[in-house]
Amino acid sequence: MMPISPLPALRGLLFVLLLALTGCQPTPPAQTRIQGKTMGTYYVVTLSDPFPGGEPALKEEVERLLARMNKEISTYDPASLISRFNQGPANAPMAIPTAMARIVQQGIDAGHLTGGKLDVTVGPLVNLWGFGPDKRPVKRPDAQAINDARQRVGIDKLTLLSQGDHFLLGKSIPDLYLDLSTLGEGAASDEIAALLEGKGVNNYLIEVAGAVRSKGNNSKGKPWKVAIVEPSDQPGAFSDVVSPNGMALSTAGSYRNYYELDGKRYSHIIDPATGQPITHKLVSASVITPTALEADALDTALMVMGPEQAMAFAKAHQLAVYLIVKSGDGFKAQYTPQFALYLAREKS
Numbered sequence: 001m002m003p004i005s006p007l008p009a010l011r012g013l014l015f016v017l018l019l020a021l022t023g024c025q026p027t028p029p030a031q032t033r034i035q036g037k038t039m040g041t042y043y044v045v046t047l048s049d050p051f052p053g054g055e056p057a058l059k060e061e062v063e064r065l066l067a068r069m070n071k072e073i074s075t076y077d078p079a080s081l082i083s084r085f086n087q088g089p090a091n092a093p094m095a096i097p098t099a100m101a102r103i104v105q106q107g108i109d110a111g112h113l114t115g116g117k118l119d120v121t122v123g124p125l126v127n128l129w130g131f132g133p134d135k136r137p138v139k140r141p142d143a144q145a146i147n148d149a150r151q152r153v154g155i156d157k158l159t160l161l162s163q164g165d166h167f168l169l170g171k172s173i174p175d176l177y178l179d180l181s182t183l184g185e186g187a188a189s190d191e192i193a194a195l196l197e198g199k200g201v202n203n204y205l206i207e208v209a210g211a212v213r214s215k216g217n218n219s220k221g222k223p224w225k226v227a228i229v230e231p232s233d234q235p236g237a238f239s240d241v242v243s244p245n246g247m248a249l250s251t252a253g254s255y256r257n258y259y260e261l262d263g264k265r266y267s268h269i270i271d272p273a274t275g276q277p278i279t280h281k282l283v284s285a286s287v288i289t290p291t292a293l294e295a296d297a298l299d300t301a302l303m304v305m306g307p308e309q310a311m312a313f314a315k316a317h318q319l320a321v322y323l324i325v326k327s328g329d330g331f332k333a334q335y336t337p338q339f340a341l342y343l344a345r346e347k348s
């Protein structure tokens with residue numbers, strides 16, 4: 001077995017590259033920028049409006065928000081709310097905060113919309129294949145182990161009920177394992193955006209791993225630009241440049257987070273229908289929607305679908321989608337007309 005993915009902390013930044021970081025433009029002094037580690041990855045927040053208290057206050061507030069989210073939805077923290085839910089009994093609904101309920105509801109909705117391609121109960125399979133908090137497998141899981149794990153998967157075994165001012169999260173089998181890892185970064189981008197807007201900041205670019213939220217302009221008065229990184233070995237190579245114009249952009253990919261076992265490559269994205277990591281030629285999917293949470297749910301589902309089904313789904317739902325597909329020794333990009341509206345190739 002040869003783990004060859006980069007550190008989890010680097011993954012997100014490798015999917016999308018904020019152009020402000022590429023050295024293309026010198027950093028203007030009016031810009032406020034903080035970065036740090038969260039959720040096993042990185043976050044970067046750049047503002048061209050002042051933040052009350054400056055960078056130290058911004059960093060403190062953002063990190064307090066992220067710490068609270070980790071305490072709610074991190075399966076890597078055995079004491080988090082989600083871990084307590086996963087360890088708890090069946091048919092004993094647990095009260096959860098509104099912010100966490102929003103993420104679970106998005107997971108359930110996207111699960112229905114995508115015919116189960118996104119499944120927030122896929123955790124037993126993620127862990128079996130060695131991509132969760134558990135260790136990597138020393139050998140490929142056998143059919144029996146995959147089948148056993150699949151018995152524990154399915155959003156029909158999960159319930160979310162609104163009760164007055166709170167929400168109740170329940171499960172019908174004791175060993176259901178809720179895994180919101182695929183949605184956490186998008187949710188965090190949205191929550192940071194809400195924090196900023198609550199402080200009167202209307203010009204910002206936020207990235208938490210591959211999930212970006214943007215609004216307004218950069219400190220030069222121009223729209224923010226984000227690069228979609230090409231999945232090649234060339235450092236800094238990017239496939240296209242996007243100006244999200246107040247929207248959210250999220251990218252999922254199979255080419256950074258994987259390992260090799262007995263000469264075969266295993267990606268961290270699992271097809272719930274087979275219980276196995278995806279094997280097709282779609283290497284990255286980017287989606288633009290109003291919220292990063294929605295985009296983060298859809299990009300993973302598209303990755304499960306594979307190139308043809310993902311493009312058909314995007315067209316049927318009129319989504320702004322950009323796919324990178326392995327083609328021979330290189331890569332081919334294809335995108336919907338809705339995504340073309342955000343491409344910023346020729347613009348300076």
Ligand code: FAD
Nearest residue numbers: 008039040073074076117118119181182184252268269270
């Ligand atoms: P995405 O494509 O956004 O999501 C892929 C992930 O979703 C997979 O890794 C798997 O977990 C899950 N998944 C796979 N297939 C499906 C499917 N069909 N449907 C639904 N979900 C699927 N990682 C660490 O290494 N250490 C940490 O301490 C850590 N803490 C975290 C705390 C929080 C609150 C969250 C949300 C995540 C944390 N992670 C941690 C996980 C990590 O940051 C990423 O979420 C994970 O590596 C995948 O994110 P991605 O953007 O690379 O891929």
